[in-house]
Amino acid sequence: MSTLTSAPAGLRTARAGRGGPKRPRPRVAPWVFVAPFLAIFVVFTLLPIVSSFAMSFTDFRATDVQNPFGVDFVGLQQYQSVFTDQQFLRSMLNTGYFVLVGIPLAIIVALALAVALNNGISRLRTLYRVGFYIPVVTSIVAVSTGWKFILQPDGPLNAALHLIGVQGPDWLNSTTWAMPAIIAMAVWRNAGTLMIIFLAGLQAVPQELQEAAMVDGAGAWRRFWAITLPILRPTILLGSVLLSVGFLQFFEEAFVMTQGGPLNSTLSITYFTYNQFGFGQYGLASAASYVLFAVIALVSLIQFRTLRSQD
Numbered sequence: 001m002s003t004l005t006s007a008p009a010g011l012r013t014a015r016a017g018r019g020g021p022k023r024p025r026p027r028v029a030p031w032v033f034v035a036p037f038l039a040i041f042v043v044f045t046l047l048p049i050v051s052s053f054a055m056s057f058t059d060f061r062a063t064d065v066q067n068p069f070g071v072d073f074v075g076l077q078q079y080q081s082v083f084t085d086q087q088f089l090r091s092m093l094n095t096g097y098f099v100l101v102g103i104p105l106a107i108i109v110a111l112a113l114a115v116a117l118n119n120g121i122s123r124l125r126t127l128y129r130v131g132f133y134i135p136v137v138t139s140i141v142a143v144s145t146g147w148k149f150i151l152q153p154d155g156p157l158n159a160a161l162h163l164i165g166v167q168g169p170d171w172l173n174s175t176t177w178a179m180p181a182i183i184a185m186a187v188w189r190n191a192g193t194l195m196i197i198f199l200a201g202l203q204a205v206p207q208e209l210q211e212a213a214m215v216d217g218a219g220a221w222r223r224f225w226a227i228t229l230p231i232l233r234p235t236i237l238l239g240s241v242l243l244s245v246g247f248l249q250f251f252e253e254a255f256v257m258t259q260g261g262p263l264n265s266t267l268s269i270t271y272f273t274y275n276q277f278g279f280g281q282y283g284l285a286s287a288a289s290y291v292l293f294a295v296i297a298l299v300s301l302i303q304f305r306t307l308r309s310q311d
Helices: 009-019 029-055 077-084 086-120 125-137 140-150 156-163 178-202 207-215 220-231 233-248 252-257 269-278 282-307
Strands: none
Touching: 029 282, 077 086, 077 282, 086 125, 086 178, 086 233, 086 269, 125 178, 140 156, 140 178, 140 252, 178 233, 178 252, 207 220, 220 233, 233 282, 252 269, 269 282
16 A cells, blocks of 8 residues: 555556546537538528627618728717607607507407317317417418408408498508507417417316315306416416517518508508618618617516516
């Protein structure tokens, strides 16, 4: 034992190196399979994000495309220009209106459909699910075009209203009715997604709790508020976050149906950004897009804090 402990340090290290475990060699194969995705992600996602963020601090215009390094750094000037632009402020109000009215309506409609399918409709349940989900998988351009036809002054909706003695307005050319019409279309189209999510959440509610409440004399409405709704809070959170991200970026509906009119009453933040990009104001368009990103992050944070489950 004394001989071993008194051996030179170099000899002990050499012995340990020969007899000790070998270091695992780095595996190359996983990186070979991941490399194509990483290359596509870097070229088509990461670089555009970084470039657009840097562009928002410059006066980059369409005329600077051939000389991108000749632009001037302007700091926060583009963001100041965004918040002093009357069209952008109007687009923020329109987007807020679209979100604050559309999301609660979509949640209420989807939850009502999910409850009906979960409780009252046993036959043809799959058929109803497919029917309500078809608008989700249909092209938004096709859906918007169909609704544009329905909402024409001489379209099917006004014809149906005329049968009951109601004179329908010119929906898409009215500053009063254009946004509600687009909201109605968005609720109809997105209710199917939320319905499927809520239906999955309803089927996870313990039946024993419902039966115990019925024994205690609780009615259907009381059971829904006291048992079903609290258990569905995480599901409602998921649906509202997904829906708010989409609603804050609404563009195709207004682009196809109203072109942002009349009088900018349906102009959204994304539509404003699209217009600025078309005008060659790349720096201003980038600044507007990152303002929208900040709004989406803030709204999602508020939703998580207000709707998350309380342990």
